[in-house]
Amino acid sequence: MSVDSEKLSTLLHETRSFSPSDEFRAQANFNDETIYERAANDPEAYWALQAEQLTWFQPFENVLNWEPPHAQWFVGGKLNAAYNCVDRHAVGPRKNKAAIIWEGEPGDSRVLTYDMLRREVDKAAHALKGLGVQKGDRVTIYLPMIPELPISMLACAKIGAIHSVVFGGFSSKSLQQRLEDADAKVLITADGGWRRGGVIPLKANADEALSATKVENVVVVRRVGDSAGATMQEGRDVYWHDLMAKAPTTPFEAEPMDSEDILYLLYTSGTTGKPKGIVHSTGGYLTGANTSMRSVFDIKDEDVWFCTADIGWVTGHTYIVYGPLSAGATVVMYEGGPDYPGRDRFWEIVEKYGVTIFYTAPTSIRTFMKWGPEHPAAHDLSTLRLLGTVGEPINPEAWMWFHQHIGNERCPIVDTWWQTETGCAMIAPLPGIVPTKPGSATRAVPGIDVDVVDEHGQSVGFENGGYLVIKKPWPSMLRTVWGDDERFRNTYFGKFEGIYLPGDGAHLDEDGYVWILGRIDDVINVSGHRIGTAEVESALVSHSSVAEAAVIGRSHDIKGQAITAFVTVREGIETNQELVAALKQTVVEKIGAMARPEEIIFTAELPKTRSAKIMRRLLRDIAEGRVLGDTTTLADPSVVESLKSQYKEAD
Numbered sequence: 001m002s003v004d005s006e007k008l009s010t011l012l013h014e015t016r017s018f019s020p021s022d023e024f025r026a027q028a029n030f031n032d033e034t035i036y037e038r039a040a041n042d043p044e045a046y047w048a049l050q051a052e053q054l055t056w057f058q059p060f061e062n063v064l065n066w067e068p069p070h071a072q073w074f075v076g077g078k079l080n081a082a083y084n085c086v087d088r089h090a091v092g093p094r095k096n097k098a099a100i101i102w103e104g105e106p107g108d109s110r111v112l113t114y115d116m117l118r119r120e121v122d123k124a125a126h127a128l129k130g131l132g133v134q135k136g137d138r139v140t141i142y143l144p145m146i147p148e149l150p151i152s153m154l155a156c157a158k159i160g161a162i163h164s165v166v167f168g169g170f171s172s173k174s175l176q177q178r179l180e181d182a183d184a185k186v187l188i189t190a191d192g193g194w195r196r197g198g199v200i201p202l203k204a205n206a207d208e209a210l211s212a213t214k215v216e217n218v219v220v221v222r223r224v225g226d227s228a229g230a231t232m233q234e235g236r237d238v239y240w241h242d243l244m245a246k247a248p249t250t251p252f253e254a255e256p257m258d259s260e261d262i263l264y265l266l267y268t269s270g271t272t273g274k275p276k277g278i279v280h281s282t283g284g285y286l287t288g289a290n291t292s293m294r295s296v297f298d299i300k301d302e303d304v305w306f307c308t309a310d311i312g313w314v315t316g317h318t319y320i321v322y323g324p325l326s327a328g329a330t331v332v333m334y335e336g337g338p339d340y341p342g343r344d345r346f347w348e349i350v351e352k353y354g355v356t357i358f359y360t361a362p363t364s365i366r367t368f369m370k371w372g373p374e375h376p377a378a379h380d381l382s383t384l385r386l387l388g389t390v391g392e393p394i395n396p397e398a399w400m401w402f403h404q405h406i407g408n409e410r411c412p413i414v415d416t417w418w419q420t421e422t423g424c425a426m427i428a429p430l431p432g433i434v435p436t437k438p439g440s441a442t443r444a445v446p447g448i449d450v451d452v453v454d455e456h457g458q459s460v461g462f463e464n465g466g467y468l469v470i471k472k473p474w475p476s477m478l479r480t481v482w483g484d485d486e487r488f489r490n491t492y493f494g495k496f497e498g499i500y501l502p503g504d505g506a507h508l509d510e511d512g513y514v515w516i517l518g519r520i521d522d523v524i525n526v527s528g529h530r531i532g533t534a535e536v537e538s539a540l541v542s543h544s545s546v547a548e549a550a551v552i553g554r555s556h557d558i559k560g561q562a563i564t565a566f567v568t569v570r571e572g573i574e575t576n577q578e579l580v581a582a583l584k585q586t587v588v589e590k591i592g593a594m595a596r597p598e599e600i601i602f603t604a605e606l607p608k609t610r611s612a613k614i615m616r617r618l619l620r621d622i623a624e625g626r627v628l629g630d631t632t633t634l635a636d637p638s639v640v641e642s643l644k645s646q647y648k649e650a651d
C-alpha cells in the first residue's frame with residue numbers, strides 16, 4: 001500500500017496536546033477512565049449495558065453471535081427504532097421538549113416537540129401503510145433537508161419498512177441505480193429543494209429516474225411551490241399533504257422488530273463502479289448511535305445539538321436522526337447553504353437557538369477560515385461547550401482555528417473517525433477523559449478494538465504506517481451489502497480473516513493515538529464525500545468522444561481532495577474547452593455535482609505498467625507536481641514526460 005510519507009512526517013511533528021478542563025471533566029457523562037479497560041476486558045458486557053439504555057419490547061437473550069464475518073447482536077431482543085426515538089420521549093417530562101428545531105434556507109422555521117413529532121410520524125406511518133408499504137419493503141427517500149425527511153425515515157422504521165435515503169445532490173441516474181438495486185416500492189420526494197437561493201428540481205430528476213423502475217407510488221412534498229415546475233403523474237404521484245390530511249390521527253402501533261431486522265440501507269462508493277447498499281440492523285445500530293451520543297458527544301437534556309451534515313449521508317442518519325433523537329435531545333436541523341444569505345449563517349443559527357454542541361466537517365472549517373474570523377466574531381457563540389469534526393483527517397491549522405475562533409479556546413474538540421459501514425464514531429476522544437492532539441482522532445472508543453497492521457496482519461507498532469483494522473465485531477457494524485454478501489466478505493473481511501478492513505491507512509504514535517492517513521483504495525474523499533474513481537471513470541467513458549479515462553484524487557486546500565481526470569479521446573476527436581465542459585457535465589449528470597472533475601487533462605496515452613495496469617500513483621504525482629518516483633515498470637516512459645508538460649499547460 002502507499003502511505004504518504006511526506007504527510008506522515010508532518011503529522012509526527014504535531015506535539016500540541018489539550019487536556020479537558022476540570023470543569024468539563026466533572027460534568028461529563030463519561031469521566032472515569034477505567035471504562036476503557038473494563039470495556040476491553042469484557043466488550044459484550046459493556047455493550048449489553050449500553051443496549052439497556054434503549055427500550056426493548058422483549059429483552060435479548062444473547063449479546064453476540066459471531067460467525068465471521070457475520071455478527072448478530074442482542075439476539076432474541078425486540079424493539080422499534082422509531083419508538084425509541086420518538087414515542088418513549090413523547091410521554092413524561094420530554095413530551096413538550098423540542099425534538100427538532102428546523103430552520104429553512106429562506107428564513108422560515110418550524111419547531112416539533114416530541115409529542116408533535118410523534119403525531120407526524122404516526123400519520124406518515126398510517127399514510128405509507130395505506131399505500132401498501134409493509135414490514136421489510138424498501139422505501140427510497142429523495143428529499144431536501146426538511147422535517148418531512150426525518151419524519152419519513154421514522155415512519156418507515158415504525159412500520160418496519162427499510163428506508164434508503166438518497167442525497168438530494170445525486171443525479172437522476174444515480175437515483176435510478178439506487179431505486180433499482182433496492183427494488184423500492186415507494187419513493188418519497190419533493191417538488192424541489194432550496195440551495196443558495198436556487199431550486200434543485202428533485203421531482204423532475206425523480207421522474208427521469210422512475211421510468212425504468214418498479215416504484216408503485218411517489219409521494220411528493222411541496223416545498224418550493226410552482227417555481228419548481230413539478231408535474232404530477234395521475235395514479236402514481238400523490239402529494240404528501242393530501243395523504244397526511246386524510247391519514248388517521250390515531251396512534252400507530254410500532255412494529256416489534258427483531259434486533260437483527262434491517263433498519264435501513266445507505267449507498268456508498270467503493271472500488272467498483274457500482275455503489276454498495278450498506279445494510280444496518282435495528283438493535284445494534286441504534287445501540288451504537290445512542291452510546292456515542294452519550295460518550296463522545298456528552299449529550300445532556302439541556303443541550304441544543306447542531307450537526308451540519310445532510311441526512312443523505314451517514315453522518316446525518318446517525319447524528320441528526322437516530323443518535324440524538326434516541327437520546328431525547330433537541331436537534332437543530334438546517335436546510336440550506338452555509339453562505340446563504342451571508343457567510344455567517346451557521347453562527348447566526350448557533351446564536352439564535354443557543355446551540356451547545358456543534359458538529360461539522362474539516363472542509364467546512366477550511367472554508368470558514370478562508371471567509372475570515374469576522375463572521376463568527378459577529379455572533380454570540382458563548383453557549384457552545386463542545387465541538388466535533390468528521391469526514392476526513394483535520395489538518396492541525398484548521399483544528400487550531402476551530403479551537404480559537406469557534407470554541408473560544410474553551411470547548412473540547414472531538415475528531416471522530418468512522419464510516420458509513422461502522423454506523424457510529426469508532427475512533428474519537430471521550431471529551432471528559434482523553435487529551436486531544438490537533439489532527440488525531442485519538443483512540444478507539446470503549447468497546448472497540450483497533451490496530452494498525454502490515455500486509456501480513458502483524459501490528460506495525462509506532463514506527464510505520466499500515467492498514468487500519470478493527471479486530472472485534474461491534475454492535476453498529478454493517479451486516480452485509482444489500483444483495484451481495486460476497487462483496488461484503490471480500491471487501492471488508494477478505495484480506496485478514498475475521499478482522500474488519502476499513503480501507504484507510506493509519507499510523508500510531510507513541511501514546512497509541514491513531515493518525516489517519518487517508519484511503520488506501522480507489523476512493524476519493526472530496527469535501528468529506530466518498531467518490532469511487534471507477535464511478536467517475538465509467539461516467540467519462542460513457543461519453544462518445546472518450547476512449548479511456550483514469551481518475552485520481554489530488555490534494556486540495558479546501559476540499560481535502562479534488563478530482564483530476566486523465567482522458568484519452570477517440571480517433572479524430574478534437575480536444576478543446578467545449579469538450580472539457582461537456583465531459584464535466586456528463587459526470588454531473590451521471591453521478592451528481594459533487595463528483596464534477598476539477599480538471600480534465602487530455603493525453604494521447606495513459607501511463608501503464610507492462611501488465612497494462614494504469615499507474616495511478618504516477619498520475620497523482622503528476623497532478624500534485626511531485627518529483628516522480630520509480631517509473632521503471634512503465635511500459636512507455638515517454639508518456640510521463642508528455643503528461644507532465646500537458647498538466648502544466650492545463651494549469
Ligand code: WTA
Pocket residue numbers: 268313314315389390391392393394415416417418419420421441502503504516518519525528529530
Ligand atoms: C474518512 C463518514 C480521518 C475515512 C462518517 C473513512 C476520516 C471515510 C474521518 C468514511 C476522520 C471519516 N479522520 N478520516 N475523523 N472521518 N474519514 O463512509 O477515509 O462517508 O474511511 O463516512 O471518511 O466516509 P463515509
